[in-house]
Amino acid sequence: MRRVTTTTTDLWHHYGRTRAAADRTVPEDFRWSWSQDSGPGPEVLGDLNGRIVGDLGAGAARHAAHLVTRHQPFRVIATDASPAQYAMATDLFGHLAPRLHIVGSDVLDHLQTMARSYDVLYSVFGALDFTNPRELLPAVCTALQPGGRLVFSTLAHYLNGAPAQPDVTHANIPAKTPEGETATLPRWVLQEHVWTKLLDEAGFTDISVDVLPAAEGPRAARTLLVTAHRPKE
């Protein structure tokens, strides 16, 4: 069964809620790094003019809102499986329709309806981190146009400093139910060469991985910034 979590409970209910109550603005910046305050920005996505772009695991859709207001894509489709995140994104940025299209769905289900539709797909610590990559990466490749680009940022190691996995294994990380009970959800924190192999097996070409440095601070983390392409025909 394709689920974001191992239960039907929305384990992303609390994520971003405090910020959403205080900050309704479209962010000035789009950053890939864990700290969200430095490093490369949307230029990594390539030329977005007139393009169909998808955010996989968009959360409150702040990155997607930035792209539709500061760049000229034809449309950005921001997909998230969490009902809470979908509601938050719609409340904050629903007024940016139709150039911003907010979808409440598991990305696996969404991508199956979008074969050869996207010019660019991206994820900022989003669905790529929390969905079995053996299922998700082939679906992403199929949803891209030939020559289309995938970019995603993901943890280079666990937040406690433990190294990323040397094979395709997930960890069960702590989460909270809407009622505040303890739960877990799967997170894939994989070494660079594991992502490269998975992407290659899923049909991608021209794969590159950059390591972005950690900022200062207790929960600082290095970021893998991964770029891959569906082969041209």
Ligand SMILES: C[S@@+](CC[C@H](N)C(=O)[O-])C[C@H]1O[C@@H](n2cnc3c(N)ncnc32)[C@H](O)[C@@H]1O
């Ligand atoms: C850490 S949050 C990041 C959200 C956003 N990208 C950001 O930077 O604020 C991860 C998000 O991915 C979403 N997600 C995880 N797996 C997903 C899947 N298979 N389909 C859709 N959304 C998913 C979660 O619901 C959550 O909102």
